[in-house]
Amino acid sequence: MIELEQQELTVQQESIKNPLDIRLPMVEIFETVEGEGTRAGFPTVFIRLFGCNLRCTWCDTKYSYPPAEAEFVMTIGEIVQEAAKYKAKHICFTGGEPLLYGDKSAALIEALVAAGRYTDLHVETNGAVDLAPFLERIDSPVVRYVMDYKLPDSGEQEKMLTGNLALLRPQDELKFVIGSERDFFTAVQVLKDYPTKALPLFSPVWETMPPVKLVGLMLEHGLSHVKLNMQLHKIIWDPAERGV
């Protein structure tokens, strides 16, 4: 994969003039209903890029980074065309980490916006990529960021760029995946320490945090501004199923 990325970079530095020709490593494109966040339940096209800069203990998409390999490479033009084969008007841009490719990730978002088909394009980002360049460059009311804040159980908390929290806007979402009481109390503290305009979502880790326990903690601690976030796709389909 590293070889592929280096090869891609060399080729692109030489010859890319049209953003639609930029090539990105892909895992999958499919249509389903969004399982999470404020747009849960809406038919949505998922565009899943390959590669991630984190390794969360409870990750449910380990097929989206090495030692797994990218399923295929597509140009931005091909990705936009493939997405347009589906009827959904919402896009979930995910991974892996969809913003891993910097300017190339931004160019894909811009091309999807330019297609003019979509009323919502949300980016599922992992909290370890600086959102400032994307917020500066992409000026579209349909583009929203759903940022994860990784808690202690994920093993990746120290990679969180806390500066992102102040950059998030009211249309954005800040998701905490909560695996334990320690995670819960850390999330509560983060919300106190780093004020944000984004909507906070608390999502239970499927295997270790029974939803009833998380709801109990939310009510007990008066978290009236926090929304419970259940992963609908794990309730509708087998939790291990891909492409749903």
Ligand SMILES: Nc1nc2[nH]cc(C(=O)O)c2c(=O)[nH]1
């Ligand atoms: N239905 C469904 N909703 C999702 N929301 C976020 C997902 C993700 O993997 O990022 C996801 C996913 O994989 N499936």
Ligand code: SF4
């Ligand atoms: S950031 Fe997302 S894709 Fe990357 S390891 Fe963590 S859960 Fe998995």
Ligand SMILES: [Mg+2]
């Ligand atoms: Mg998933």
